[in-house]
Amino acid sequence: MSVYLRLFWEFFKTGLFAVGGGMATLPFLHDIGESTGWYTQADLMNMLAVSESTPGPIGINMATYVGFTVGSSHGGTAGAVLGALVATIGEVTPAIVVILIVAAMLKKFRDSRYVNNAFYGLRPASTGLIGAACVAVVLEVLTHVVSLGTSEGGIVNRYALDGSLFDWRGLALAAVLLVLTNWVKPTKNLHPIVFIVLSAVVGVVFRFAGV
């Protein structure tokens, strides 16, 4: 299958099943990266950081960014622009169809017992999926636990320890950021871009990548 068709299909699925806003697409993007090998989890985190720091809805920014990255490794600049378009259109297509249908029967939809009951189960599941994506990025960035994928034919993920458990410098920065974003009154309502820039500076000063 052409890479652009696959890109459209993967983002169509994301747009159809990610419920509850931009961050809900993260577990799907995580899954796409792992099953296709198009990008690493570290790439995905960089894309998320850029998406949070630029104008536009986060979910759309991420779709555009992933599409651009995948397209550019298959067809240069033209491929990149095509990939960005295809991924973004793929992600919004199911939403447009669903909303147009819902709009036609707005009252029925809002009062439907089945819809309400389904969302009673969907909301915590969506949070759980984002939580699992959170665990994966924390393992990747703050610890030396590495994911080995599954054994052949299996569906259970295996993990291994590579050196000492924690990355102490990263953990220290994470602790400071956690306090600043949750408990310190003057800073906790600041836009995420402030903390992203601060972390970039800390990363450069203390050579977080080790280069």
Add this chain to the structure above:
Amino acid sequence: MKQKFSMLWTLFWTFAKMGVMTFGGGMAMLPILQREVVDNKHWATEEELVDYFAIGQCTPGIIAVNTATFIGQKYAGIAGGIVATLGVVFPSLVIISILAGLITNFSDLAWVQNAFAGIQVCVCVLIFNAVSKLLKKSVVDKRTAVIFVLVLLGGVFLDLSPVWFVIGAALAGIVLKNWEVRKA
């Protein structure tokens, strides 16, 4: 015909402007929508907007996009819904493509790599904060807590597409609520 075209153009342009002003998630869009759509353009009432927003949160897709589709279709039919959505995503397409191109060119520089290594730590914290905020809204009783824990563990330890968890959880919601009704 000409009038229809100018309606669609107004939709596209208005939503493109809102796309640029949405900085950090769909929620940030609500006050801007109130000003533009309700106060200036009169495309929807305050109550309709709140309804659209609530439904946008519990239907698949990005909240900002869902709300745009709703308002667009109300003002100018199906074409309006599509055009308003294209308007919202247009600035992202342009801005991210330019930025992504730049970042790829500079990604070999040592300081860029160090900066991103620092930023990744921040992203961990931001995702963690998002989860803890969502928890308060989505885990409302014991049963939703069980669903949350099961999906969390399944997501970490099983190599399954998130699609299956979403379908399973929707079914679980319907079944659990049906039991409740029967018992009562």
